[in-house]
Structure formats: C-alpha cells, structure tokens
Amino acid sequence: GLHPADDARLIRTLDRLRDLGNTVLIVEHDEAMMRAADHLIDMGPGAGEHGGEVVAAGAIEEVMACPRSITGQYLRGERRIPLPAHRREGNGLVLTIKGARENNLKNIDVHIPLGKFVCITGVSGSGKSTLIAEILYKKAAQLLYGAKDRPGQCDGILGLDHIDKVVNIDQSPIGRTPRSNPTTYTGTFTPIRELFASVPEARLRGYSPGRFSFNVRGGRCEACQGEGYIEIEMHFLPDVTVPCEVCKGKRYNREALEVTFRGKNIAEVLDMTAEEAL
Incomplete structure (x- = not known):
C-alpha cells in the first residue's frame, strides 16, 4: 500500500538492482509495479481452492491477452473498480483535532466529518499514522474505555461526544493463542x-x-x-x-x-x- 510517489522510487531501486545483474522477484499486485516488470507470472484464477494455477506468464501484453486472467481483465480495462455516482452526505457532525504536534506534525488542526468514508492519505512518513493511531485513536480510547496508552500531543479533540465506540483495525495477529482459528x-x-x-x-x-x-x-x-x-x-x-x-x-x-x-x-x-x- 505505498503512495504513488514512493512506488516510483521503489521501482527505480528495483530496476537498478536488476541492471547490476541481479534477478529480482517481488510478490505484488500494484498496477505500476506490474507494468514496470519485465516478466509477469499470474497466479489464480481465483483465491483459495479456486486458485493454485499459473494462469498466464510472460510480458504484460501476454497477461493482458489471456481471457482467464482476472489480473489481465483489470489491466486492459475490461474490469474496473467503479467510482460511486453519489458521495455520502454524512450526518453533519465533525471531529476536530486541535494543535496536533506529535512527531513531525506541525501544530495542525484537522476536521474529520462523521458519517462518511474518510481517507487519510499522503506519502510515507508524512504523519498519517501519527495523526490517526497515536493521537485520535488513543485519545478516543482513553475517554471511551479508560485505556492507559498515552495519546500523542495535541491541544484537544472536539466532537468525541458524538461517538460511542472506536475500533482500531491494524495488522496485529487476530489470534491470541496458537489454538485460535x-x-x-x-x-x-x-x-x-x-x-x-x-x-x-x-x-x-x-x-x-x-x-x-x-x-x-x-x-x-x-x-x-x-x-x-x-x-x-x-x-x-x-x-x-x-x-x-x-x-x-x-x-x-x-x-x-x-x-x-x-x-x-x-x-x-x-x-x-x-x-x-x-
């Protein structure tokens, strides 16, 4: 999930490694990475028990020409992720983070509309995780659940009275023990x-x-x-x-x-x- 700017830098780095005589293998389904590759091996056609086959292999043009390849269908534009025709109006309420200054944040104010699908974006290291995970989530969890983790520095968060629950979905393993399934x-x-x-x-x-x-x-x-x-x-x-x-x-x-x-x-x-x- 890299930002396009970071994608381009990573691709240039991998190209330099290849040009030095190395064979570079990468497991990836980012479109820019696939288009930059010299050779693609497309696995599928589906997931789980519906996968496990080499559907197409070769240059990107060969993968795009394969009718069984779902990857190829997206690359040639036959399939696409549709954009919503209408954006949600939300509920009119707002969360406001005041004076966020943890890590590299420059004493900023951020307004987050409620009842909407809100995306926090930016290049790697720009402060996204600090703003949301370190400041907003930890402060909300502290107020709602009495959590002990210290939130990142800010002057305050306005509008937390409009929410009654906060859930942080991260990349931590979901199982607490080896017996979990x-x-x-x-x-x-x-x-x-x-x-x-x-x-x-x-x-x-x-x-x-x-x-x-x-x-x-x-x-x-x-x-x-x-x-x-x-x-x-x-x-x-x-x-x-x-x-x-x-x-x-x-x-x-x-x-x-x-x-x-x-x-x-x-x-x-x-x-x-x-x-x-x-």
Whole structure:
C-alpha cells in the first residue's frame, strides 16, 4: 500500500538492482509495479481452492491477452473498480483535532466529518499514522474505555461526544493463542459445538458442548492436547512439528469423532472452507 510517489522510487531501486545483474522477484499486485516488470507470472484464477494455477506468464501484453486472467481483465480495462455516482452526505457532525504536534506534525488542526468514508492519505512518513493511531485513536480510547496508552500531543479533540465506540483495525495477529482459528475468533465455534451436542447420538451419550472443544479434556486428543501436532525439540536446530500419530492431526479423540452432523464430524466441519460450510 505505498503512495504513488514512493512506488516510483521503489521501482527505480528495483530496476537498478536488476541492471547490476541481479534477478529480482517481488510478490505484488500494484498496477505500476506490474507494468514496470519485465516478466509477469499470474497466479489464480481465483483465491483459495479456486486458485493454485499459473494462469498466464510472460510480458504484460501476454497477461493482458489471456481471457482467464482476472489480473489481465483489470489491466486492459475490461474490469474496473467503479467510482460511486453519489458521495455520502454524512450526518453533519465533525471531529476536530486541535494543535496536533506529535512527531513531525506541525501544530495542525484537522476536521474529520462523521458519517462518511474518510481517507487519510499522503506519502510515507508524512504523519498519517501519527495523526490517526497515536493521537485520535488513543485519545478516543482513553475517554471511551479508560485505556492507559498515552495519546500523542495535541491541544484537544472536539466532537468525541458524538461517538460511542472506536475500533482500531491494524495488522496485529487476530489470534491470541496458537489454538485460535477463524471460528474461535468470530464466535461461531460455540454454536457449532452446541449443534453437535444436540444431535441424537451426542444426547444419547450425554455429551455437552464442551465435549467438542479441543481446548479441554473430554473430547480432545490427549496425546497432543488438542493441538493436532507434536512439537519435537531439536538441539542446536529449530524445533520440528509433526502431525499427531494418534489423532492424525484431527485434534479430537475417537469418541468425539463418532458423532456426526449431516455426515460430517466436528474435525471435518472445522476443516471446511466458509464456502463449503455455507
């Protein structure tokens, strides 16, 4: 997500590396980077189980000529991201950051309209993250939630009484532990476990939803503690992980796996993609 000005500098740097006799490989889908490349390898055609193929390879003209390439469709203008015909009016309220002067900010005032999709842009290092993450978010979290992080320096923020919640979405890992997965993070693991506990076979055996958790004793594989793998400590080398020989990576014991819903046991359901599950 570089600014176009930074894009151009990066491309020039990569060109110089190539001109010195190096082979430069980059994983990227920025249009300017693709147009600057000597050779493209386009993977796809889709994502996840719908991908995994080399759809097109060669100069950019060859990728653009490939009818299966979604990348090519965008490069030749056949597909595009449409601009909205009408911009949102917002709710008429405004957040105002007064006298922001953290890091390189020059004692600036910034007005942010509420109820709109607002983009903070600028070249790398221009102060975007300082303004929003260090000043606005931390100050709002302090007032709304009693957060302890010290906000960046400013004279004040006006209009925080117009909002009741602030959420910071950053690049931090969403899982708190190695056991986290999309179902535990989104909260859908609980209803899935309750669903398995409600099937006739589970009720006959007296299984509760906890029986279908890989975090506690009962239904989990005790050989691997519900991890699905065993970590082997190696002297002088990185540790090695191997699939559990007892559960074969399924995390559950035989009794828990004998309970099925529509022909699938709990391990098979957790192995599904969202598309398969729906």
